[in-house]
Amino acid sequence: MxxxxxxxxxxxxxxxxxxxxxxxxxxxxxxxxxxxxxxxxxxxxxxxxxxxxxxxxxxxxxxxxxxxxxxxxxxxxxxxxxxxxxxxxxxxxxxxxxxxxxxxxxxxxxxxxxxxxxxxxxxxxxxxxxxxxxxxxxxxxxxxxxxxxxxxxxxxxxxxxxxxxxxxxxxxxxxxxxxxxxxxxxxxxxxxxxxxxxxxxxxxxxxxxxxxxxxxxxxxxxxxxxxxxxxxxxxxxxxxxxxxxxIKVVVEKEVERQIDLLALKEKLNKEIGKTNLFEDVKEVSAAFENTGCKFMKNKQVFGMKLINMKGFLGEKVGEKRFGSELSAYAKSKGVSGIIHLDELPNYGISNIEVDKVKRILECSENDNFVISVTNKEKALDAFIAIQNRIKAAFEGVPTETRGALEEGGSEYQRPLAGGARMYPETDLLNEEITEATLKEIKKGLPKSVGEREKAYVKLGLNKNHIEEMKLNNYARFFSEIVKNGANPVVAATLLLQTLTELKRENVSVNKIEMNDIEELLLFEKKKKINKNNLKNALIDLSKGKTIDEILDSQVSVDEGAIQKEVERIVKANGKLVKEKGMASIGPLMGDLMKVESLRGADGKILSELLRKEIGKIK
Known part of the structure; x- marks a missing residue:
């Protein structure tokens, strides 16, 4: 560009x-x-x-x-x-x-x-x-x-x-x-x-x-x-x-489009002037009786002559042609599109058929035409829209509402809306905004991104959690529960990672109340629930269990019971341990976490005992 x-x-x-x-x-x-x-x-x-x-x-x-x-x-x-x-x-x-x-x-x-x-x-x-x-x-x-x-x-x-x-x-x-x-x-x-x-x-x-x-x-x-x-x-x-x-591309392309429309305005006024440009709409179906164009075969086709406009519909407007602008206006009236002389022969339409259309519409050497496959009523509406758009081209750039396209261009949608479309709602009361209301809201306004980042660093969050939390919908909730005593790192991990994992596993996270999440994290800080069991606790909450029921299910696991399970797991995976040594900790920890009797056990203790047991293998 x-x-x-x-x-x-x-x-x-x-x-x-x-x-x-x-x-x-x-x-x-x-x-x-x-x-x-x-x-x-x-x-x-x-x-x-x-x-x-x-x-x-x-x-x-x-x-x-x-x-x-x-x-x-x-x-x-x-x-x-x-x-x-x-x-x-x-x-x-x-x-x-x-x-x-x-x-x-x-x-x-x-x-x-x-x-x-x-x-x-x-x-x-x-x-x-x-x-x-x-x-x-x-x-x-x-x-x-x-x-x-x-x-x-x-x-x-x-x-x-x-x-x-x-x-x-x-x-x-x-x-x-x-x-x-x-x-x-x-x-x-x-x-x-x-x-x-x-x-x-x-x-x-x-x-x-x-x-x-x-x-x-x-x-x-x-x-x-x-x-x-x-x-x-x-x-x-x-x-x-x-x-x-x-957004950047849309603005660039719209500026370019308006530059081209202003250039087209100068050319139209210089070479044609505001004379009679149009003649009556006529049916031109006879020109396509034996056509090879599939979408025209056995269909009604209507056309309109554009006096002295040969070549103008092919003029560049942005990344398209002026004919594309006219086509968008025609489409807004219910037709599938238009075809104009400047792009023919094409679409399976032959030179012979083009000449037949010219004869029916009585086109001279400098004339153009547009045709559309539709009924007469829609053709009239579409061609009137085209006439109005061509007239507007003599003035420059028309005000309009356009729709953004995927590549950054745009296409006409409708006229620019005005104030005439507003009138009062009679079924609802107006909403008073008092100084007291604004004063209360000002007290609790959210912190800026910079303020949040500084606070998160002090709380010990890692870079990934800081970046993700600063504009996350959990940010204010996070600050509140940390203020109430929750462990910042555990809370951030649960909100940003654990809940996301559960959503991917199709757990009904939306059924979990935020108050219950806060309570869960506060109990974790008090050591009444192990942080390694928070994910299972969230699953239980999603299934309708209460916090009390979850706490009651937390069984205190002594080191003796853990040691027995560790020995069993290491023995059962002796070959893996001999091959990989300490690198086998990951898979074996996964096996330990699946043991029902160890549910609620401290992960650090599990890891430490597992490491010692693996170290015994030579």
């Missing part, structure tokens, strides 16, 4: 980061867990609603005009009538609200006096109610990214949308499990001036949110949208950057 001078280009960018919270759902009391188990499917059509001023949002109308049918799937264990929009929402999740106030204070944002729940019109099917509940919580603030500070404009709390499953033939399928999970939306000011700064800002936001220890982790739990513009260009929103590394 060509090195660009972003300062000279007048590049501006801002981020909108959406982070899922690991709390209850925002206005629903069902689990905020994903599940592919399906018990039911609901079919719906959605329609836009006017704002308080009687206006309809452009993006909502665009989605409505696609005439899609939505199918919502879920299971009765995870989904209630609230998700299906058959029952009013329930009160706000207090844990989620406290978390967003912490984030606000961490970046010096000013919380509003009263957070008002609003409905944001969304009729792409991702919400059963045709709106998303959102509430503005704070304004202003800043992020220190090292070399400069980036302003924060707004921080809002909102419901996540339903999880998209598939889309085919005008039918869109969603799973309701994700609908209602709390999202913190943090929007920065357009203070970002380079792609590298965009990455630094995104990292800082992610770090700050993870300090709360209330964020979900994994793919899809954090989504970054990037707003990018250059001088003489326009703001375009690129949605769905899920990887930090992708």
């Amino acid at each position: 060509t090195t660009l001078d972003y300062k000279t280009l007048g590049m501006k960018a801002g981020l909108e980061v959406h982070q899922q919270l690991n709390t209850g759902k925002l206005f629903i009391r069902t689990p905020s867990e994903l599940s592919d188990e399906i018990d039911f499917t609901i079919k719906r059509k959605l329609r836009p609603v006017a704002s308080e001023l009687g206006e309809y949002d452009k993006a909502a109308l665009d989605a409505f005009n696609r005439d899609e049918t939505f199918y919502y799937q879920g299971n009765i264990k995870n989904i209630s009538l609230v998700e299906t929009d058959e029952e009013p929402p329930q009160p706000l999740d207090k844990d989620a609200f406290k978390t967003i106030l912490e984030v606000s204070l961490l970046c010096n944002s000013l919380p509003v006096n009263q957070a008002v729940v609003m409905r944001k019109t969304v009729i792409d099917g991702s919400n059963t109610s045709a709106f998303q509940r959102t509430m503005l919580v704070s304004l202003g603030g800043e992020l220190d990214i090292g070399n400069k500070k980036i302003g924060v404009e707004t921080i809002a709390l909102e419901e996540d949308a339903a999880r998209p499953i598939k889309k085919e033939n005008g039918k869109v399928y969603y799973n309701l499990d994700r609908l209602g999970i709390p999202l913190i939306e943090l929007a920065t000011a357009p203070d970002i001036r380079t792609p590298e700064e965009a990455v630094l800002a995104a990292k800082k936001i992610g770090e700050m949110m993870r300090l709360t220890c209330k964020t979900k982790r994994g793919k899809g739990t954090i989504r970054q949208d990037v707003n990018v513009s250059i001088a003489k260009g326009a703001r375009c929103e690129i949605k769905g950057c899920q990887e930090l590394e992708l």
